[in-house]
Amino acid sequence: MSAPRGQFSSNIGFLMAAAGSAVGLGNIWGFPTKAASNGGAAFVVVYLVLAFLLAYPALMAELTIGRHARSNMVQALRGISTGPISRLFGSLAGFGGILVASLILSFYAIVAGWMVAYLADPFASLLGADGAAAWLTGNSVGRNLTFTAIFSGMTMLIIAAGVEKGIERWSTLLMPSLIILLLLLIVYVLTQPGATTGLEVYLMPDFSQFSPKLLISAMGQAFFSLSLGVGTMLIYGSYLSQQESLPRLGALVTLIDVGIAFTAGLLILPAMYVAQEAGTQIFSAGGELIAGPDLILQVLPALFDTMGTAGLFVAIAFFALMVIASLTSSISMLEVPVAFSIENLGVQRRLATPLVGLVIFAISSVIIINFDTLFGLVVSISTEYGQPLLGVALCIFAGWIWRRDQLLAELQKGHPGIEKSLFWKIWPWYVRIVCPLLILAAFAQSVL
Numbered sequence: 001m002s003a004p005r006g007q008f009s010s011n012i013g014f015l016m017a018a019a020g021s022a023v024g025l026g027n028i029w030g031f032p033t034k035a036a037s038n039g040g041a042a043f044v045v046v047y048l049v050l051a052f053l054l055a056y057p058a059l060m061a062e063l064t065i066g067r068h069a070r071s072n073m074v075q076a077l078r079g080i081s082t083g084p085i086s087r088l089f090g091s092l093a094g095f096g097g098i099l100v101a102s103l104i105l106s107f108y109a110i111v112a113g114w115m116v117a118y119l120a121d122p123f124a125s126l127l128g129a130d131g132a133a134a135w136l137t138g139n140s141v142g143r144n145l146t147f148t149a150i151f152s153g154m155t156m157l158i159i160a161a162g163v164e165k166g167i168e169r170w171s172t173l174l175m176p177s178l179i180i181l182l183l184l185l186i187v188y189v190l191t192q193p194g195a196t197t198g199l200e201v202y203l204m205p206d207f208s209q210f211s212p213k214l215l216i217s218a219m220g221q222a223f224f225s226l227s228l229g230v231g232t233m234l235i236y237g238s239y240l241s242q243q244e245s246l247p248r249l250g251a252l253v254t255l256i257d258v259g260i261a262f263t264a265g266l267l268i269l270p271a272m273y274v275a276q277e278a279g280t281q282i283f284s285a286g287g288e289l290i291a292g293p294d295l296i297l298q299v300l301p302a303l304f305d306t307m308g309t310a311g312l313f314v315a316i317a318f319f320a321l322m323v324i325a326s327l328t329s330s331i332s333m334l335e336v337p338v339a340f341s342i343e344n345l346g347v348q349r350r351l352a353t354p355l356v357g358l359v360i361f362a363i364s365s366v367i368i369i370n371f372d373t374l375f376g377l378v379v380s381i382s383t384e385y386g387q388p389l390l391g392v393a394l395c396i397f398a399g400w401i402w403r404r405d406q407l408l409a410e411l412q413k414g415h416p417g418i419e420k421s422l423f424w425k426i427w428p429w430y431v432r433i434v435c436p437l438l439i440l441a442a443f444a445q446s447v448l
């Protein structure tokens, strides 16, 4: 007998957890900087369209399969298979999902570790511990290992507590805090000199930058932002009660994700131009807006430094926001291999979590030690190849392999009258034909 499965206690709990997974560094850091370097509002418009036309239908495939199967990705895909070949394909995609989720977590925890170190930095400054402050922002291997370990430990503590007491409780606490911090920071930054230039760069569309590259970049961003392909949303769907409407909850998760990404742009772009006004370089030698780690780890801290004591509090609020956003995402990634270990290998959650967590931390450590060769490679393999290809596999499972009557029956649960909706008329065909073709086309463009 296996242990009883966890379940979210309410639809709000699910919503906070799924939106928490979706809202992360991808929204607050990735989205605004991609928008700024790809034509501002032109990118925003393309992203919005893709999020609803491509990412939302793919998200629905994961949620529907997950809630029906009530199990992790490997078991779920095998369970809805109809023959030995599709079962083999299901195992491959399922294990692929576990591997890619673990790889994403291994680099995500490093970046999140930087955020924890930068959150600790103003406290060290306040205490007058200048040596410690310099170490915290010094980018040494020791610093990176320490803070990746701290962040991974926090992730493990939440996951070890289980679905309701860990994932749901913490997401419900952290997501509203994230929104409050984000809004406070926006209000503060928008009152600083230079902010309106940033708003213009963000909100004035430059459609001349529209290109296949922009489309692909927006699709990758949408997939990463909605945590698609790796079984995170599938496993969260599997903890959702049958009384809830999947299309509605999925749409809400997408709206919250897109809404917070857009709102974060109202913070990051104005903040960059405020920094410029205060004398910080925000363009690279090649004339491009600084978007990578230098933005978060140099441009913004330089800005906070010019703000005197207020800057210490702004820095604390900003890096607390980043840590919170990272944590609600990292727990969803760790849950993927942990749920597999519990359900398929029979290991108890309290043991499975540290075991899996340590393996992933070991991968992070190898990346930290060989940062220049491995970091970009792992990001690229997992997010540019892994996520879209697994997304196609999930659409094929929902659209072609899974028995149609079962798929439709799952959609009807918790949503009386769905037969009259547009969703019912469009989605089952859409996920079968349009979704996989669109993803594959964009994928081919980007890698060929």
Ligand code: PFF
Residues within 6 Å of the ligand: 021, 022, 023, 024, 025, 026, 027, 101, 104, 224, 225, 226, 227, 228, 230, 232, 329, 330, 332, 333
């Ligand atoms: N959606 C997260 C973000 O935007 O930062 C990243 C992410 C979380 C990707 C969970 C994949 C995943 F399974």
